[in-house]
Amino acid sequence: MCLCPQLSDQMVELFDACQQKTSDLERKEACRARLQKDIQSIYAVARLYLTGSSMNGLGCRSSDADLCLVLKGNVSISDSVLLYVEMTQLIRAKVPILKFKEKDSDLEFDLNINNTVGIRNTFLLRSYAYADLRIRPMILVVKKWARHHQINDASKGTLSSYTLVLMVLHYLQTLKEPVLPSLQRDYPDCFYPFMDIDMVPEGPKRVPPYISRNQSPLGELLLGFLKYYATDFRWDKQVISVREAKALPKDNSVTWRNKYISVEEPFERNNVARAVHEKIKFDAIKAEFAQSWRILQDKKDLNSILPVGAIINKEVYLIRGSSY
Structure with a gap:
């Protein structure tokens, strides 16, 4: 004991010293909102969710942000955001991930399409994190x-x-x-x-x-x-x-x-x-x-x-x- x-x-x-601050989350959320607006100009029904440690309360200040883009039909993950971001890299895995940096910003993101279980477990873990x-x-x-x-x-x-x-x-x-x-x-x-x-x-x-x-x-x-x-x-x-x-x-x-x-x-x-x-x-x-x-x-x-x-x-x- x-x-x-x-x-x-x-x-x-x-x-x-290491926990993500409210201001960090606000910056990530602002970027998510801007990116969702741009994507919706192409795919009106698209929804973009902040997931992972940034949203569940278990991240550090230096953590990258995870995003899940919810779309219907076959859509190219890169075509959706290439005009908005820079330094893109597509990771071809079981769940493909597009790594990118927001233009004119230091924020780095990992984006996937339709990995909706990630959204579900984000809010489950958030509930545990603040219990x-x-x-x-x-x-x-x-x-x-x-x-x-x-x-x-x-x-x-x-x-x-x-x-x-x-x-x-x-x-x-x-x-x-x-x-x-x-x-x-x-x-x-x-x-x-x-x-x-x-x-x-x-x-x-x-x-x-x-x-x-x-x-x-x-x-x-x-x-x-x-x-x-x-x-x-x-x-x-x-x-x-x-x-x-x-x-x-x-x-x-x-x-x-x-x-x-x-x-x-x-x-x-x-x-x-x-x-x-x-x-x-x-x-x-x-x-x-x-x-x-x-x-x-x-x-x-x-x-x-x-x-x-x-x-x-x-x-x-x-x-x-x-x-x-």
Whole structure:
């Protein structure tokens, strides 16, 4: 257990320095609105949504913004925005992404077309992020820790940020005295998976405030998170399910069979951790959880597993490098 308040204070310090500010979100939203207006001059029924960490409350000041363009019919992703942006790059993946920079601005975006599940999980995660004051600092620190230890890059066979967020939420849901409930289970009408996409942002507004009886400090929760995945969670037998707020037994279906890490996408119910497909990468992830837990349990100092000052300085440098 965390008996030293220093660890909690360090987590808050890191969060305060790195969290996305209201002004950052307003700039991204203004760009989204301008871009939507231009696109609607070509495709009148088009809708453009800000998604991902910028909108769900879990982003940093230096984070790129994710956009989802909702259109009907076959439309070229590049033809829709080429007149408005610069430095475009099309990433041909399962969900093609157009990376671009707004003209005469430092804002960078990743845009996809019709990946509507991204809109649904953005507003689900936003509801979790603001359900308790500890959630956003906890997740930001975990993502910074994972990035520092090189286990937060799905393109290199480790954990995506989305996977890490679900892992944190799952841990907080499964404590003896939970910090979070399952919002999908308790308020199914607010997070109905087939709700009209235009209504998705409205759903969470009907969820009443959640007050947990668990008042553990941030430092204690971080230690518990590392311990849970280092010693308690059964990677070979369990599936992480935020939808059910528990670990589900791993069955022999193609979704979970022979997967090193199984994390259920809350709406599509596929495996968001499928990028971890090499044993050497899986072993490295497990080793980082175990080593960081042992060190942090002994030191009670966030600097023992994460260079707080260097990360804050890097964030400040990235922001000063733009027009902030």
